[in-house]
Amino acid sequence: MSSPFTAILDAFSRQRGVQASLAVSARDGIAIESNLQIGQDGTRVAALAASLYAKARKAATAAGLGSTGFLQLEAEAGRLCMLGGDDVILVVVGDPQANVGLIRMELIRAAEALA
Amino acid sequence: MPDVVRLWSDELARDPSSLVFLPLAETLRVRGQLEMARKVALRGIERHPTNADAHDQLARIHADAGAFQQALDEWTTVLRLVPSHVGAIKGMAFVRFQQGDRDEAERLLIAAQDLEVGDAGITAAITAVRRPGASTPASTAQVGQDPEPGTVFSDLLRDDQMAILLDTEGLVLAGTNTGNDGRDVAAAMGAALSGVSDEAHRTTKHLQIGGWRAIVFETESAIVSIAPAPADGRAAGGVLVLSAPPATALGMLRRLLDRCVERAGQWLAGTMS
Numbered sequence: 001m002s003s004p005f006t007a008i009l010d011a012f013s014r015q016r017g018v019q020a021s022l023a024v025s026a027r028d029g030i031a032i033e034s035n036l037q038i039g040q041d042g043t044r045v046a047a048l049a050a051s052l053y054a055k056a057r058k059a060a061t062a063a064g065l066g067s068t069g070f071l072q073l074e075a076e077a078g079r080l081c082m083l084g085g086d087d088v089i090l091v092v093v094g095d096p097q098a099n100v101g102l103i104r105m106e107l108i109r110a111a112e113a114l115a
Numbered sequence: 116m117p118d119v120v121r122l123w124s125d126e127l128a129r130d131p132s133s134l135v136f137l138p139l140a141e142t143l144r145v146r147g148q149l150e151m152a153r154k155v156a157l158r159g160i161e162r163h164p165t166n167a168d169a170h171d172q173l174a175r176i177h178a179d180a181g182a183f184q185q186a187l188d189e190w191t192t193v194l195r196l197v198p199s200h201v202g203a204i205k206g207m208a209f210v211r212f213q214q215g216d217r218d219e220a221e222r223l224l225i226a227a228q229d230l231e232v233g234d235a236g237i238t239a240a241i242t243a244v245r246r247p248g249a250s251t252p253a254s255t256a257q258v259g260q261d262p263e264p265g266t267v268f269s270d271l272l273r274d275d276q277m278a279i280l281l282d283t284e285g286l287v288l289a290g291t292n293t294g295n296d297g298r299d300v301a302a303a304m305g306a307a308l309s310g311v312s313d314e315a316h317r318t319t320k321h322l323q324i325g326g327w328r329a330i331v332f333e334t335e336s337a338i339v340s341i342a343p344a345p346a347d348g349r350a351a352g353g354v355l356v357l358s359a360p361p362a363t364a365l366g367m368l369r370r371l372l373d374r375c376v377e378r379a380g381q382w383l384a385g386t387m388s
Contacts, residue, residue: 048321058307060334063292064296064336069334073329076319076324076328
């Protein structure tokens, strides 16, 4: 059975360097749907990503910067990209070879499609 | 000629034995007029050969001019006259650091610390000397100097860019951040980002993707980038937050972020250049 997120997450998973993609509830950080590799814990990734995104939103609001868009957490051996609305955050986990520009564009397009 | 220099010069002309040569030489040194400063200091030493501060002044001028051996000779004279002259010991540490002799620089700074217990500037300088790859301070005046926190990043940033250094609790240690309406939003932003470093660390640890390097997020009116604060000192566990206009290229933003982190480290260590 497919949800509105199935095709979006499948598209991310086909991109070079993408290791996982998730749709996460922005309110409680629970994974709604995910494409994960064997051994990955989607529940924890969803909660951590939602928490980070919520912090960025709070900071943007506190500084009067308006709504928050694309967010990237860059690490030594990979990255976490996300973009969300009031209800859903789309999260993509990539390795260093992942094309962040492409992921960003796809996230924006998917968020617009879901709105 | 600036008024203060003229006033002191006039006074020195009226009374060649006046100690006003000390602030006069120092003012000229700070302004970069090293040759004139050196002449003033030398004339003062001719009149006051046992004045330790006069030799200390001349040593600083030599150090700023890159004449390190002459600087060390003068500071050695100072210590012969006043063995507990902390300024001379710190100055010698500066020269040794510039020469790449970190061990001797550290030994001297520890000696200075023993004489001035609780001096935060000396403690910070010791931390800087011990840090691998630490850059050298640009002048003797910057050893242990602690500039105004709000201005730490000022010369690195354009008017539409802002940076703040937060500790692990989200408290603002340095920098400023002003909202579009002109109000100071640094504290509010800091509170919102309290603990973000821990969360980023937990996330990257869980994903097994190594230590986190940066968080970048886009908003309607700015792009915000965050990096871990320097690992030692009172910002450990905190973050550096840089805000720039949305059109800022990510590569440029990243370079600016790196420069701000480096500057934060220098400021925390008291070796800001």
